[in-house]
Amino acid sequence: VSYFALIPAAGVGARMGAAGPKQYLPLAGKPMLRHTLQAFLDCAAIAHVYVVVSAADGYIDDVVADCGKRVTVLRCGGATRMESIRNGLRALDAHGEDRILVHDAARPGLTPALIDKLIGEAGANPAGGLLALRVVDTVKSTRTGRVETTPRDGLWLAQTPQMFPYELLLRALEQAPDPEAITDDASAVEMLGLSPQLVEGHPRNLKVTLPADVGIATLYLTHEHL
Numbered sequence: 001v002s003y004f005a006l007i008p009a010a011g012v013g014a015r016m017g018a019a020g021p022k023q024y025l026p027l028a029g030k031p032m033l034r035h036t037l038q039a040f041l042d043c044a045a046i047a048h049v050y051v052v053v054s055a056a057d058g059y060i061d062d063v064v065a066d067c068g069k070r071v072t073v074l075r076c077g078g079a080t081r082m083e084s085i086r087n088g089l090r091a092l093d094a095h096g097e098d099r100i101l102v103h104d105a106a107r108p109g110l111t112p113a114l115i116d117k118l119i120g121e122a123g124a125n126p127a128g129g130l131l132a133l134r135v136v137d138t139v140k141s142t143r144t145g146r147v148e149t150t151p152r153d154g155l156w157l158a159q160t161p162q163m164f165p166y167e168l169l170l171r172a173l174e175q176a177p178d179p180e181a182i183t184d185d186a187s188a189v190e191m192l193g194l195s196p197q198l199v200e201g202h203p204r205n206l207k208v209t210l211p212a213d214v215g216i217a218t219l220y221l222t223h224e225h226l
C-alpha cells in the first residue's frame with residue numbers, strides 16, 4: 001500500500017476576491033500552493049503528489065518548477081471541488097487499497113507531523129480518516145426559524161487531509177448525488193454507510209477563504225512552533 005497526496009487547486013477563490021486564484025497569493029515570500037506542496041514533499045510516507053489545476057492555469061508551471069519528480073500536475077480541474085477531485089482520481093496512477101490523502105491547496109499551514117499523525121492513527125482504517133478540530137465556540141442554529149443552541153459536545157470541524165483507500169473514494173465520489181452539496185470527501189464516504197475516523201488536527205491548518213485569513217496563515221507560516 002502506497003500513500004499519495006491529491007491536491008485540488010482548480011478553484012477561482014471568489015470569496016477571497018483577489019486579482020487571481022487565491023492558491024497563488026504570495027504568503028511569507030512564496031505562493032500559497034508552494035507551501036502546501038512542501039508539507040507533503042517533507043513527509044517521507046508520501047510516495048507521490050498530484051496537483052489538480054484547471055486546463056487554462058497559467059501559474060502552476062512556475063510553482064512546481066523546483067519540486068522535483070515527486071510532483072505531477074493534472075490539468076483536469078472541474079466546475080466544483082468534488083469534480084476536480086474525481087477527475088484527478090481517474091487520471092492518477094494508484095490501485096485499490098492505496099491511500100489517497102486529499103488536501104486543499106488553500107490550507108498552506110499543514111505540516112509533515114500532522115500528515116504522519118493522520119497516517120499513524122487512521123492509515124489502517126478501511127473507512128479512512130481525516131483531520132478535524134473540536135468546536136470550541138457556542139453554536140447557534142436558526143434552522144427552525146428560532147434561535148437555538150446546539151451543544152458543541154461531540155461537534156467537530158472537518159479539515160484536510162482526508163485519507164481513503166483509492167477504490168473507496170472513487171466509488172464514493174462517483175455515487176455522490178449532488179456535487180454542489182459535497183463540501184468534503186468524507187461526507188461522500190459517509191453516504192456509503194461508512195464512518196471515517198476523526199484525528200485531532202491543529203488551528204494552523206486553517207483554510208484560507210476570506211481576506212482576513214491571509215494574515216493568520218502568514219503568522220503560522222512564519223512561526224513554525226505556534
Ligand code: CTP
Pocket residue numbers: 007008009010011012013014015016022023052077078079080081082084085104105106107207208209
Ligand atoms: N477547488 C478545485 N476545483 C474547484 C473548486 C475548488 O480544485 N472547482 C479547490 C480550491 O482550489 C481549494 C479547495 O478546492 O484549494 C477548497 O475550495 P475553496 O476553499 O472553496 O476554494 P475556491 O473554490 O477557490 O474558493 P471560493 O469557494 O471562495 O470560490
Ligand code: MG
Pocket residue numbers: 011081
Ligand atoms: Mg469553493
